[in-house]
Amino acid sequence: xADGDDSALTGLMPAVILSHPQxxxxxxxxxxxxxxxxxxxxxxxxxxxxxxxxxxxxxxxxGSDLLDKAAVHAATSDAAADITLLVATTARKRGMAxxxxxxxxxxxxxxxxxxxxxxxxxxxxxxxxxxxxDEVALANIIVTVPLNPAFSSLNLAQAVLLMGWxxxxxxxxxxxxxxxxxxxxxxQGDHKLAxxxxxxxxxxxxxxxxxxxxxxxxxxxxxxxMRNIKAMFNRFPLSEQDIxxxxxxxxxxxxxxxxxxxxxxxxxx
Amino acid sequence: xADGDDSALTGLMPAVILSHPQxxxxxxxxxxxxxxxxxxxxxxxxxxxxxxxxxxxxxxxxGSDLLDKAAVHAATSDAAADITLLVATTARKRGMAxxxxxxxxxxxxxxxxxxxxxxxxxxxxxxxxxxxxDEVALANIIVTVPLNPAFSSLNLAQAVLLMGWxxxxxxxxxxxxxxxxxxxxxxQGDHKLAxxxxxxxxxxxxxxxxxxxxxxxxxxxxxxxMRNIKAMFNRFPLSEQDIxxxxxxxxxxxxxxxxxxxxxxxxxx
Numbered sequence: 298x299a300d301g302d303d304s305a306l307t308g309l310m311p312a313v314i315l316s317h318p319q320x321x322x323x324x325x326x327x328x329x330x331x332x333x334x335x336x337x338x339x340x341x342x343x344x345x346x347x348x349x350x351x352x353x354x355x356x357x358x359x360g361s362d363l364l365d366k367a368a369v370h371a372a373t374s375d376a377a378a379d380i381t382l383l384v385a386t387t388a389r390k391r392g393m394a395x396x397x398x399x400x401x402x403x404x405x406x407x408x409x410x411x412x413x414x415x416x417x418x419x420x421x422x423x424x425x426x427x428x429x430x431d432e433v434a435l436a437n438i439i440v441t442v443p444l445n446p447a448f449s450s451l452n453l454a455q456a457v458l459l460m461g462w463x464x465x466x467x468x469x470x471x472x473x474x475x476x477x478x479x480x481x482x483x484x485q486g487d488h489k490l491a492x493x494x495x496x497x498x499x500x501x502x503x504x505x506x507x508x509x510x511x512x513x514x515x516x517x518x519x520x521x522x523m524r525n526i527k528a529m530f531n532r533f534p535l536s537e538q539d540i541x542x543x544x545x546x547x548x549x550x551x552x553x554x555x556x557x558x559x560x561x562x563x564x565x566x
Numbered sequence: 567x568a569d570g571d572d573s574a575l576t577g578l579m580p581a582v583i584l585s586h587p588q589x590x591x592x593x594x595x596x597x598x599x600x601x602x603x604x605x606x607x608x609x610x611x612x613x614x615x616x617x618x619x620x621x622x623x624x625x626x627x628x629g630s631d632l633l634d635k636a637a638v639h640a641a642t643s644d645a646a647a648d649i650t651l652l653v654a655t656t657a658r659k660r661g662m663a664x665x666x667x668x669x670x671x672x673x674x675x676x677x678x679x680x681x682x683x684x685x686x687x688x689x690x691x692x693x694x695x696x697x698x699x700d701e702v703a704l705a706n707i708i709v710t711v712p713l714n715p716a717f718s719s720l721n722l723a724q725a726v727l728l729m730g731w732x733x734x735x736x737x738x739x740x741x742x743x744x745x746x747x748x749x750x751x752x753x754q755g756d757h758k759l760a761x762x763x764x765x766x767x768x769x770x771x772x773x774x775x776x777x778x779x780x781x782x783x784x785x786x787x788x789x790x791x792m793r794n795i796k797a798m799f800n801r802f803p804l805s806e807q808d809i810x811x812x813x814x815x816x817x818x819x820x821x822x823x824x825x826x827x828x829x830x831x832x833x834x835x
Contacts, residue, residue, distance in 0.1 A: 303714045303715055303716060329717075332714060332717045333717055333719075334713065359716075360717065401735065443735075443738060444603065444734070445572045445602055445603065445604045446572060447572060447628075448598075448602055448629065449602065451727075454724075455723075458720075458724055458728070459731060462713075462731075465712070465713070466670065466712075503819075506819045506822045507815055507818035507819060507822065508818075508822075509821075510818030510819055512814060512815065512818035525811075529804075529808050529811065535798075539798050542795065545776075545781060546781065549777075549779030549780060549781035550776060550779055550819040550823070551822055552778075552823055553777075553779035553823065554822065554823025555824060
């Protein structure tokens, strides 16, 4: 997936249904979080302060296009009419019969559902009351978020962000193996990893210099000590450039030894 | 883990360092997000409006105990002095030498690091400017969040929530196994990880010596070059023993410089 192009995920990300949202600011923040994650289909059920709501637009910033397109419905069942997998996020367990999942499991289910040709939505309740039991009963999957039991409340936009993020990660994993490889692989940029020969030559130079400087106080232990030094440097993925830098450092320290005792004839070239 | 008991995660969750945060409200919201996820160690670097800040307390709600305990430092390097794995979250890629990860990979690294007896922290920049390059250079891991490229900005509390959530999920996964046995009795062997203060002293010695040896051919570039060198060494988890070894190597190379030009007065002691 090219930088700046999010289109590969479009068909995989779920709709978001906000049921009875109260503050316009929270609707705007939720729209931002959706856009962050690549969700675009926002549906509102009976927003308390009517619609459109200038307070939502004021805070939505780059997410305001989602507000412009948002569909408004009178009831959650209407908003979910075309939805084939409804995922309800609740703060507390309901003891209902549906499958309970954590956000990661639910995100995997959403993406798999889209890959199978279905249409999934995430359902969130209003700020004060959350979802009522009839709404929860509509859902196919109930999500509870395993946060700190002593402090588990999220605001609406945070809950949308967290679920959207999980869906995004699942979608990235699913949409294109290569895209995910790029995203997950440590970015080496210009950092072509050093070949073993390059490393070996560096170790040889290093060993000569530190031997000459009296590093190996016990000659019998020299192979073991040197092996440990190599192991230390081998713990990190040195690039060709890194090895050049290390050679430069080594030469400069060597010159500094001359500079300290014989400043007049130090070689700064 | 019993419901309502978050104590099993306590030793696995990272500290959070907020560098130069501006709005007290955002510090309070970040503290809430930390508490949601089970993080408790908050450190502030030069908060713009001083500390304590009533605006932070007003919004922190149940997270205000984190604010009461928060340590305030003048510089990020001070805040990270006892940290052995520093994870910087940045909005854009920096092209620096450290390992880049997404939040999920970084969370796995944090938990594994704690299981090995280390101490990790998540580092976040201020609202306006983010982290400066010197702060990024301190980090062992750079995290970029693969959000919608056309709309990728998160506010501070959202970034803290997202990273905290990923660490929490990784910690819960670790606790589900028999990982707790290892956590309770970490066997570090001789490999106690170096604290940042130990690293900082090594870098200082190294800089003095290579400067004396003429490494910095362009004095204007010295800060940038030195930052890249630190970033290179920060890519791997150096132990206290490793740092001692590096000091020994440095001294020996220095002596070898004298030995080559002045074999008669070389100091092999």
